[in-house]
Every structure is written in C-alpha cells, then in structure tokens.
Amino acid sequence: MFEWMAWTLPVAVFFCAIVAMLVAMTVWELKSPTVLRRGFLPIATTRGDRLFIGLLAAAYVNLAFVAVSERMVGWFGLEEEPSIWLSFFASMALLALIMRKG
Amino acid sequence: MKPVNQKAWLLILPVVLCVAFSAILPLMTVVNYSVQDIISPERRVFVGTEWFKSVMRDEDLQGALLRQMTFSLAVLLVEIPLGIALALSMPAKGWKSSAVLVLVAISLLIPWNVVGTIWQIFGRVDIGLMGAALAALGFDYSYTGNASDAWFTVLLMDVWHWTPLVALLCFAGLRAIPDAYYQAASIDGASKFAVFRYIQLPKLRGVLMIAVLLRFMDSFMIYTEPFVLTGGGPGNATTFLSQYLTQKAVGQFDLGPAAAFSLIYFLIILLLCFILYNWMQRVGTADKTGAGHG
Structure with a gap:
C-alpha cells in the first residue's frame, strides 16, 4: 500500500529517528522536568528549545557542507569529494554541544 | 509545583489528525521525493543527497536567493520609515x-x-497613467524591457500595497x-523631533517589531504580484525564490530538485519564524519590565 508513494528506507529511518527523539524527549520530560536556563545561546532555553535549535543548526551545517564540498577538493587537495558522513557527524556533535551547553 | 491535568491534550487529537493528513504527511512525502529521481510512477532511483548538492550549487538559485534578500531588505527600508511617517x-x-x-486600508x-x-x-507606456507620464517626462521607462525599471516597479507596487499595513x-x-x-x-519644552525620538519611537517598538517581521516574512514569500506584473523578467531579473521554485516544480516537473529546494526554503522560513517568535516574546517581556520601572 505504500508503493505508490515511493517511500524509501533511508527516509523511513530518518522519520523513525525523529519520532524516537520526540518519544525520548517526552519520557525524559516526565522523568525529570526541564528547567529554563541560559547557556552560550543568546536566549534562555528549555531542553526542547535546544533540541530544535540543535536540529536546525545541524540541518544548516549539512547544507553548507553540501554546498562547499565540491570546492573542498581544491582547497585541501583531496582526490574526491569528502563524504557527507563527515558533516553528519559534525552536525551531531554540534547538536550534542547545543543540548549540553546551549 | 501544582499538578496539572493534562487530559485537555486529548481534545486536540482531531486537529492533530487533520494536520497530520494535510501537512505532516505531505511534508514527509517532500522529504521522500528529495532523495529520489522520479522518472515515472513506476521508475524511480534513489540518489541520496545529489539533489541537495545540485540545488545548493545552482547559480540560478543563489541568484534568486540574493534577489529575494535584496528585495526583502529594500521593502523594509522603504516601507517602515514611510509607514511611520504616514502614521504620524x-x-x-x-x-x-x-x-x-x-x-x-483600501489597498x-x-x-x-x-x-x-x-x-x-498602470505602468504601460501606451495606456498606463504612470508609464505614459514617465514617458512624457522623457524617461525611457519600460518594466518589461529594462531590469532596473522592472525592479523599481515591483518595489513600488509592494510599497503601495503594504505600507498601509505598517502605517x-x-x-x-x-x-x-x-x-x-x-x-x-x-512642560519640558521638547521639540517635535525630541517627542518622536524619546516618546513615540520607543513606545512603537513592539508594533514596529511586528511590522518588520510581518513585512519581512511576507515579502520573502512574495509570488503573485511580480508573477503577474513581470513574470519574473526581463530575463530573470525579478524572479524571486517562490517563483523559481514553481518554475522548477510545476513548469519543468523536476520533483526531486523541487523537493530539495522546498526543504531548503522551509528551513530558511523555519529559522526566520523561530527568530520572529523569540523576538516577539522578548519584546513582550521587555515591555513588562519597562512598565515595572515606570
């Protein structure tokens, strides 16, 4: 029944990760409610705010990487374009940083 | 802390279902299309991040984005001061x-x-009031042939349409x-300008913030007016983001790149909305502390 919408496995994994994140955040919130606090971000944030900001920042990091990865070959003398996994891990690290210290 | 009854959340379930069907599922479909090359309903290929690459490196898109930013900034620079002056x-x-x-309010x-x-x-040189008047004054005006004339006309049109909102x-x-x-x-013998600078302008902060952000968001998503007026031309001098997207998605039926582009557009709007939301909230709290002092 999903055939006509052309669903693919990576997209399914992506959305499962998002749903898992939402569920995990809900459980976390129930176990220990979040406190509004101020980190290095210019506004006071709750845990959910930081997740949102972190995910948005992660998306921008990946997009920026994709935009310049072609030019990186010239900049760093690479033999082929750097893998998108590099920016994926960088963006996840950024997400973790924003979640903890933001 | 007082325990809160959370059962009310169940009451919004119908809305959640409607939104899921009308917004979330389609958005998921867009994400799905953005990683595939849909050749025909039967034939499709998974291409990973290829479309994002091609869209992010697309010079036409970068041009459209730059034009969009310039247009939105120009709109703000003209409409906000003009709106304030009009209101005063x-x-x-x-x-x-x-x-x-x-x-x-008519416009x-x-x-x-x-x-x-x-x-x-209005802008036509043969029958339009403005076009004919400019031609009679000796200007070589043509919004279909000259890029800067087209820009001027689109900007003037937006100013005419939306400055009243700011006002x-x-x-x-x-x-x-x-x-x-x-x-x-x-009593202090303040001049008119001092009254404006130290009373009216600070008191207008809240509404001005809303006006700035409303006008920014709206002009960022502008489609119909330039589409009808110039059709994005001459060349692509007035092709803004949403029109470029429509050309891609509907005109050329390139679902993959159009989906990738929509997601990028969505991310830009999401970021702007987030800033808008926080800004407006902060304006609210700033006003409260201000009232506390006064």
Whole structure:
C-alpha cells in the first residue's frame, strides 16, 4: 500500500529517528522536568528549545557542507569529494554541544 | 509545583489528525521525493543527497536567493520609515481620522493578482497613467524591457500595497501612548523631533517589531504580484525564490530538485519564524519590565 508513494528506507529511518527523539524527549520530560536556563545561546532555553535549535543548526551545517564540498577538493587537495558522513557527524556533535551547553 | 491535568491534550487529537493528513504527511512525502529521481510512477532511483548538492550549487538559485534578500531588505527600508511617517501625519481624532483610516486600508483589501494587474496597466507606456507620464517626462521607462525599471516597479507596487499595513500598525501604537507623556514633554519644552525620538519611537517598538517581521516574512514569500506584473523578467531579473521554485516544480516537473529546494526554503522560513517568535516574546517581556520601572 505504500508503493505508490515511493517511500524509501533511508527516509523511513530518518522519520523513525525523529519520532524516537520526540518519544525520548517526552519520557525524559516526565522523568525529570526541564528547567529554563541560559547557556552560550543568546536566549534562555528549555531542553526542547535546544533540541530544535540543535536540529536546525545541524540541518544548516549539512547544507553548507553540501554546498562547499565540491570546492573542498581544491582547497585541501583531496582526490574526491569528502563524504557527507563527515558533516553528519559534525552536525551531531554540534547538536550534542547545543543540548549540553546551549 | 501544582499538578496539572493534562487530559485537555486529548481534545486536540482531531486537529492533530487533520494536520497530520494535510501537512505532516505531505511534508514527509517532500522529504521522500528529495532523495529520489522520479522518472515515472513506476521508475524511480534513489540518489541520496545529489539533489541537495545540485540545488545548493545552482547559480540560478543563489541568484534568486540574493534577489529575494535584496528585495526583502529594500521593502523594509522603504516601507517602515514611510509607514511611520504616514502614521504620524494621520489625523488622530474625529471623522477625518476614520476617513483616512478607510482610505489607507483600501489597498490592503485588493487581492494580490489584481494588484499585479493594476500595476501592469498602470505602468504601460501606451495606456498606463504612470508609464505614459514617465514617458512624457522623457524617461525611457519600460518594466518589461529594462531590469532596473522592472525592479523599481515591483518595489513600488509592494510599497503601495503594504505600507498601509505598517502605517495602520504604527497608528494603533501611537494611539496607545497615554496623554501624560505628551503633557510632560510639552512642560519640558521638547521639540517635535525630541517627542518622536524619546516618546513615540520607543513606545512603537513592539508594533514596529511586528511590522518588520510581518513585512519581512511576507515579502520573502512574495509570488503573485511580480508573477503577474513581470513574470519574473526581463530575463530573470525579478524572479524571486517562490517563483523559481514553481518554475522548477510545476513548469519543468523536476520533483526531486523541487523537493530539495522546498526543504531548503522551509528551513530558511523555519529559522526566520523561530527568530520572529523569540523576538516577539522578548519584546513582550521587555515591555513588562519597562512598565515595572515606570
């Protein structure tokens, strides 16, 4: 029944990760409610705010990487374009940083 | 902490279901299309991040984005000061005030595509009032042939259409300033400019923020008016983001790149909305602390 919408496995994994994140955040919130606090971000944030900001920042990091990865070959003398996994891990690290210290 | 009854959340379940069907599922479909090359309903290939690459490196898109930013900034630079000036010069009381309010609001009631058509005719050199007048004054004006003329006309059209919104917001903001402030200013012998600079402008902060952000978001998503007026031309001088997207998705039926581009557009709007939301909230709290001091 999903055939006509052309669903693919990576997209399914992506959305499962998002749903898992939402569920995990809900459980976390129930176990220990979040406190509004101020980190290095210019506004006071709750845990959910930081997740949102972190995910948005992660998306921008990946997009920026994709935009310049072609030019990186010239900049760093690479033999082929750097893998998108590099920016994926960088963006996840950024997400973790924003979640903890933001 | 007082325990809160969370059962009310169940009442929004129907809305959640509707939104899931009308917004979330389609958005998921867009994400799904953005990683595939849909050749035909039967034939499709998974391409990973290829579309994002091609879209992010697309010079036409970068051009459209740059034009969009320039346009939105120009809109703000013209409409905000003009709106404030208009609001300051509007009569405050009596039938004149009502009459001016109605007159000012008229352009806001006109549908977008009609605004485009109005200006299309208005700017024509043969039959349009503005076009013919400019031609008679010796200007070589043509919004279909000259890129800067097209820009000027699109910008003027947006200013004509939306400055009244800024003016009405500011007018409401000005009316909310208590008389005591003006009395204190006149006792101090403050000049008109000082009254504006130290009373009216700070008190307008809240509405101005809303006006700036509303106009920024709206102009960022502008489609109909330039589409009707110039069709994005001459060349692609007035092709803004949403029109470029439509060309891709509907015109050329490139679902993959169009989906990738929509997601990028979505991310830009999401970021702007987030900033808008936080800014407006902060304006609210700033006003509260201000009231506490005063």
